[in-house]
Each structure stands twice: as C-alpha cells, then as structure tokens.
Amino acid sequence: MLYLTDDVGLLPFFLPLGIIGFYRYLWYFIRVIAYLVYKPRRPKANPTYVPEEDVTIIVPTIDAGDEFKIAARSWLKCRPKEIVIITETKMRGPLEELANEVDPTRIRVLTVPKANKRLQMVEGINATNTEILVFADDDAIWKPTMLDYILACFEDLKMGGVGTSQTVHAVDPKGHQTVWEILAGFRLTSRNIEIAASTHIDGGICCLSGRTAAYRTLILKDPAFQYCFTNDLWRGKYPLNSGDDKFLTRWMHSHGWNTYAQVCKEAELFSTFKNNWRFVKQVLRWTRNTWRSDFRSLFTERYIWHRHPYVAFTMVDKIFNPLTLLAGPILVGVFASIQEKKSANALPPWNIAVSYICWLLVTRALKLIPHFLRRPQDIWVIPFWLIFNYYFAIMKIYALFTLHVTAWGTRAGVGTELAADIKRQGDEADAAANADVKIEMDHLQHSNDKEMQQQYAMQQEQIQNYYQDQPHSQMPARGRPGDPFWHAQDDQQERLVQS
Numbered sequence: 498m499l500y501l502t503d504d505v506g507l508l509p510f511f512l513p514l515g516i517i518g519f520y521r522y523l524w525y526f527i528r529v530i531a532y533l534v535y536k537p538r539r540p541k542a543n544p545t546y547v548p549e550e551d552v553t554i555i556v557p558t559i560d561a562g563d564e565f566k567i568a569a570r571s572w573l574k575c576r577p578k579e580i581v582i583i584t585e586t587k588m589r590g591p592l593e594e595l596a597n598e599v600d601p602t603r604i605r606v607l608t609v610p611k612a613n614k615r616l617q618m619v620e621g622i623n624a625t626n627t628e629i630l631v632f633a634d635d636d637a638i639w640k641p642t643m644l645d646y647i648l649a650c651f652e653d654l655k656m657g658g659v660g661t662s663q664t665v666h667a668v669d670p671k672g673h674q675t676v677w678e679i680l681a682g683f684r685l686t687s688r689n690i691e692i693a694a695s696t697h698i699d700g701g702i703c704c705l706s707g708r709t710a711a712y713r714t715l716i717l718k719d720p721a722f723q724y725c726f727t728n729d730l731w732r733g734k735y736p737l738n739s740g741d742d743k744f745l746t747r748w749m750h751s752h753g754w755n756t757y758a759q760v761c762k763e764a765e766l767f768s769t770f771k772n773n774w775r776f777v778k779q780v781l782r783w784t785r786n787t788w789r790s791d792f793r794s795l796f797t798e799r800y801i802w803h804r805h806p807y808v809a810f811t812m813v814d815k816i817f818n819p820l821t822l823l824a825g826p827i828l829v830g831v832f833a834s835i836q837e838k839k840s841a842n843a844l845p846p847w848n849i850a851v852s853y854i855c856w857l858l859v860t861r862a863l864k865l866i867p868h869f870l871r872r873p874q875d876i877w878v879i880p881f882w883l884i885f886n887y888y889f890a891i892m893k894i895y896a897l898f899t900l901h902v903t904a905w906g907t908r909a910g911v912g913t914e915l916a917a918d919i920k921r922q923g924d925e926a927d928a929a930a931n932a933d934v935k936i937e938m939d940h941l942q943h944s945n946d947k948e949m950q951q952q953y954a955m956q957q958e959q960i961q962n963y964y965q966d967q968p969h970s971q972m973p974a975r976g977r978p979g980d981p982f983w984h985a986q987d988d989q990q991e992r993l994v995q996s
Contacts, residue, residue, distance in 0.1 A: 528690060531694035531695075535694065535697040537760060539649060544649065545652055548578070549577075550627070552631060552648070553621075556582050556635050557584075557614050557618050558583070558635040565595055568637055569600070571638045572633065575641055576644065578627055579605070581625070583608070583620045613919050615729070615916040616920055625714050628713065629651060631711040633709045637767070639709070642763040642764070643661070643709075646761065656755045657713055658710060658746065658757075659705070659710065660692065660757070662761065663765065663767075664765060665767070677772055679878045683868060686865055686867055691703070696758045699808065700756070701804065703808055705758075710745070724917075725748075727916035727920065728915065728917045729916075737789070744790070747798060750794070750800050750805065751800045777892075780892065782905065788896055794809070819891070819893040822890045823891070862876070
C-alpha cells in the first residue's frame with residue numbers, strides 16, 4: 498500500500514494517517530493485554546460485609562413488568578437484607594402487587610410525586626440503613642454469587658463504588674435474540690474488555706453502569722452529594738435526569754474514593770435491551786450522556802487526569818474516534834479514484850473496496866472473540882456491526898451538537914424536569930395541606946366570632962361548677978400547677994369574655 502500511494506504521489510498525505518492507524522491498533526493491543534492479565538477480587542472466607550446484614554438493593558422504576566419478578570427472585574438468591582422499590586405515586590399499587598408476589602417480607606415500595614430517576618434514587622438512599630447499597634435496574638438478572646463478589650471489593654476501606662460485567666438477556670422467552678440485541682451484546686463485550694483493562698492499568702473506570710453498581714451508603718447520604726445530584730444542570734440551564742451513573746462515577750473520582758470493576762462470570766449480570774429500532778434511541782441517550790460526562794471529567798473537574806490518567810486518555814481517544822473512523826472509507830475512496838488515473842499499476846476500484854471491507858470485517862471479528870466464544874452463532878451479524886459502527890460515528894457527531902436535549906428518549910415526559918424542582922413542588926404541596934390545618938387551628942384559638950366566645954364562656958362555667966361540687970380542701974388554687982384546668986393565661990381570657 499505504501500508503494501502504491503508513493504506511486505501516485507500521495508505518500509506525504511497518507512503516511513500521517515497510516516501512523517494514526519498504527520497508533521490505534523497499538524492502543525487496542527495494550528487494552529487486550531491488560532484485559533487478559535486482569536484478575537477479579539475473590540471473596541474472603543470471613544468477609545467484613547455479608548449480604549444478609551450489610552446490603553440494601555435500591556430499584557428505581559416506573560413500569561416494571563413480569564421481567565421484574567424474574568430479576569427480583571435472582572436478587573433474593575443473593576441474600577440481601579432488603580430490597581427497596583421506588584416508583585411514582587400512581588404506580589404504587591401495581592408495584593406492591595408485584596412485590597407481594599415475590600416476597601412481601603423483604604421487598605417494600607416507596608414513592609415520589611413524579612417519575613424522576615435521580616429523585617427516586619435519593620429516596621431509596623435515605624431509606625437505606627445498611628453499610629452498602631446497590632442500585633439495580635428492574636430487569637437486571639443476577640447470579641447467586643453477585644453480592645459476594647461485589648462485597649469482596651469493599652474489604653478495601655477506600656473503595657467507594659463497584660461495577661460488574663454485563664451480557665444480554667433475550668426478551669424472547671425462548672432465548673432468541675434479534676439483530677438489535679446481538680448488536681447490544683457486541684457493545685457489552687467491548688465494554689467488558691475496556692473496563693477490565695482500565696481497572697487493571699490504573700484502577701479507574703469510565704462509568705459504573707447503573708444497571709448494577711454498589712456504593713458505600715455514607716457517601717451518598719452526604720447532603721452535599723444529594724444537593725449536587727438533584728440539582729445537576731448542563732450548561733447551567735438544562736436539567737439532567739439520565740446520566741446518573743456517570744455522575745456517581747465522577748463523584749467517586751473527585752472525592753478520593755476508589756472504584757473497581759468485577760469482570761468475571763460470578764459477578765456477571767444479564768439485562769434486557771430494546772429488541773427493535775428503539776435500541777438506537779437508547780444508544781443516542783447514552784452517547785449524549787458520555788459526551789457531557791467526559792467533557793466535565795476532562796475539562797471542568799479534571800480530577801481524572803492525575804487519579805486515572807489511562808481513563809483520561811481513553812476519553813480523549815473517544816473524542817476523535819468518530820472522525821478517524823469516518824476518514825478511513827473517505828480516504829480509501831480518494832486513493833482508488835486518483836490511482837486509477839495516475840498509476841500504471843492501477844488496481845480496479847472494486848478490488849480496493851473489497852479488500853478494505855474484508856480487512857474491516859476481520860478486524861471487527863477479532864475484537865469480539867470473547868463474545869463468539871460464548872455465542873458463535875452471532876458471527877453472521879458482523880456485517881451489520883460494521884454498518885452500525887459507521888452509523889454510530891455519525892450519531893456521535895449528531896449527539897455532540899444536541900447535548901441540550903436531556904429527555905429520556907424512550908420514555909415520554911421523563912427527564913424534562915430537575916429532580917430538586919420535583920422534590921420542592923412535592924414539599925410545597927405538603928406544606929400547603931398542612932397550612933390549611935394550621936389556619937383552622939389558628940381560627941379556633943384566636944377567632945373573635947361571637948359564637949366562639951359564648952362557647953368559651955360555657956366551658957368556663959362548667960369548670961366553675963366542677964370546683965363548687967368538690968370539697969374545699971381538695972380544690973387546687975387557681976393558677977397553680979396542680980390545677981388540671983387553669984393556667985396563668987386563663988384569668989386574662991376570662992376577663993376578656995366577661996367584658
């Protein structure tokens with residue numbers, strides 16, 4: 498290829514791009530080596546924390562279905578002390594029915610006025626009384642060893658948050674996965690490699706995924722955290738509801754807590770994904786969250802640079818990834834058209850195109866070997882994965898210019914309000930209800946209504962009659978503590994009524 502480019506006079510143009518390509522594959526090779534030598538933390542024989550006493554599972558949800566029952570039963574096999582479901586008020590009944598079907602003794606349901614994931618999470622945090630809390634999606638299915646392996650990381654007293662590896666659970670009860678679900682599985686394989694590598698190299702992680710992540714409760718009960726978490730705005734004016742896991746991860750980095758990713762079969766969760774084109778809308782939301790969080794980590798907060806430089810470097814690499822990916826086919830097209838006109842040894846354009854596509858397919862397949870060792874039947878989706886990669890590169894650029902869009906995407910009306918505003922509205926509604934009661938009591942105590950004064954005079958007369966019927970020796974002195982009816986202000990009140 499170098500010979501051909503030199504032959505048409507394009508070597509000075511293509512050589513720097515070739516160096517960039519070499520760098521990217523070298524970078525990936527380093528990541529794979531780190532992934533291969535990575536080792537998860539194993540539980541101790543006598544652990545400091547045990548699930549039955551030290552773990553509460555928090556599940557924010559608004560529309561859990563039958564998949565929740567499957568997930569909840571898998572959580573209970575891990576022996577947590579309690580499971581707390583937080584939903585919006587109107588969904589309390591259906592969620593309590595689901596909880597009662599599974600285990601009413603260990604699952605309780607709490608509510609917030611309006612669906613908002615961050616507000617629901619804070620409600621769950623404040624209801625937790627264990628050392629460790631675990632956030633889980635309502636469709637995250639665990640293995641029975643999940644909590645034991647998560648808690649193993651918290652033997653480190655500086656450990657603040659722990660994530661897990663993930664794989665796809667088919668929506669179809671028969672286990673058949675659509676193309677969309679297989680693409681999601683490819684993404685998870687790449688992610689598992691990435692977080693294992695970064696954990697091994699510098700102990701950092703780009704994101705503790707919200708599908709399942711564990712934290713020390715004391716960190717999240719900090720009022721400063723809860724204020725920042727529920728008042729999170731992009732550029733000071735766009736409320737953020739999604740991206741909660743990114744925020745939590747950055748909080749660990751910026752406040753000196755360690756993080757760890759348990760990438761092993763014992764700590765692997767199974768999660769459902771959209772099995773149709775709506776998967777693309779999920780990816781778009783995640784992509785916007787990544788842009789916003791990475792910009793904050795790299796350029797605003799900047800703790801990531803000295804705490805986890807490898808993770809910082811991967812974030813920088815992702816910024817330029819869409820451009821380098823899209824540049825490839827464009828430059829191959831340029832080369833094919835020019836060399837056909839200028840070179841005596843010109844290759845047919847179709848030959849160059851086919852060679853390039855084959856190279857892309859082979860390299861993409863090699864990067865997904867861990868996936869194919871588990872599901873070799875998915876190999877046929879590689880061409881669609883290649884197309885999706887280029888579509889994703891365009892999507893990333895589009896997402897970059899639409900970061901002001903903070904709605905959930907797959908759930909209408911969710912994510913458009915600030916969590917703190919919803920909490921404030923709920924508090925104001927409660928205060929208004931209580932204010933009505935206070936006004937009524939105030940009216941009873943201070944009304945100048947003639948009827949109220951007459952009623953008060955009758956009460957005084959009854960009290961006087963009571964004392965007159967008692968032996969003189971038993972009558973307490975008026976205004977003394979022993980008198981069950983009178984106190985210092987009663988004389989004034991009586992004189993007021995008599996006048």
